[in-house]
Amino acid sequence: MTDEPIARLGALFASARRPVVFTGAGVSTESGIPDFRSPGGVWDRYDPGALTWQRFIGSAEGRRRYWEIGRQVYPVIRDAKPNAAHVAIATLWTLGRLDCCITQNVDNLHQRAGLPDDAVIEVHGNATRARCLACGAAFSRDEVHAWLDDGVPVPECPACGGVVKPHTILFGEAMPRAAWSEAEARARAADLFVVVGSSLVVYPAAYLPAHAKAAGATLVIVNMTSTSFDHTADVVVRARAGEALPALLDHLTPARTP
Ligand SMILES: [Zn+2]
Numbered sequence: 545m546t547d548e549p550i551a552r553l554g555a556l557f558a559s560a561r562r563p564v565v566f567t568g569a570g571v572s573t574e575s576g577i578p579d580f581r582s583p584g585g586v587w588d589r590y591d592p593g594a595l596t597w598q599r600f601i602g603s604a605e606g607r608r609r610y611w612e613i614g615r616q617v618y619p620v621i622r623d624a625k626p627n628a629a630h631v632a633i634a635t636l637w638t639l640g641r642l643d644c645c646i647t648q649n650v651d652n653l654h655q656r657a658g659l660p661d662d663a664v665i666e667v668h669g670n671a672t673r674a675r676c677l678a679c680g681a682a683f684s685r686d687e688v689h690a691w692l693d694d695g696v697p698v699p700e701c702p703a704c705g706g707v708v709k710p711h712t713i714l715f716g717e718a719m720p721r722a723a724w725s726e727a728e729a730r731a732r733a734a735d736l737f738v739v740v741g742s743s744l745v746v747y748p749a750a751y752l753p754a755h756a757k758a759a760g761a762t763l764v765i766v767n768m769t770s771t772s773f774d775h776t777a778d779v780v781v782r783a784r785a786g787e788a789l790p791a792l793l794d795h796l797t798p799a800r801t802p
Pocket of ligand 1: 676
């Protein structure tokens with residue numbers, strides 16, 4: 545990593561009025577949460593077909609299988625800690641240099657690093673929360689997993705007996721409407737849109753940088769590998785998120801002339 549693109553990125557954050565950060569799996573891999581799509585990850589051992597909306601909604605057996613897999617996968621998220629990238633993004637917020645963070649991640653690590661809930665727009669949901677699809681009652685994921693640990697095979701709402709579902713978007717499920725329209729609006733209003741740790745292959749989330757760019761934002765991509773949007777980006781930083789984001793904080797103050 546050379547310093548030059550980082551210095552440019554720092555200068556962009558220093559002068560932007562509405563800087564938006566858009567994060568993907570690459571921001572959380574350094575916290576030990578594997579990318580869904582990378583080979584050898586935890587999720588590789590499970591059939592994605594078992595994790596679809598249709599299977600979950602379709603039968604109690606589908607939900608039993610979902611929670612069986614969840615009992616093995618969720619502890620990875622529960623036990624993860626925010627890394628230097630999450631902390632740097634929270635620092636940008638504290639310094640008044642961030643409009644919001646739109647994230648494809650469901651691990652709650654942006655909030656645990658210190659970003660307030662209303663500064664995080666979760667387009668794929670949040671794995672640490674669950675709710676009843678019938679009455680809307682909210683539960684923490686830990687609470688639901690305590691029921692599973694007690695031998696309940698398929699959690700049901702204690703109030704109404706309805707289906708309890710994690711607050712994440714399953715394969716084949718529609719995007720959460722409120723979060724998605726907020727993400728689109730913030731992307732269009734941004735004057736700086738910084739993609740961090742996303743290979744931009746999952747749609748519709750991958751449309752957001754295009755929306756931002758079309759509306760006039762400066763587009764920056766911070767990612768370890770190339771993306772199909774690199775040619776439209778104003779700055780490309782080829783680096784780990786946990787390396788690039790803390791480094792840019794050193795460049796937030798414009799250099800003073802003596
Ligand atoms: Zn209920």
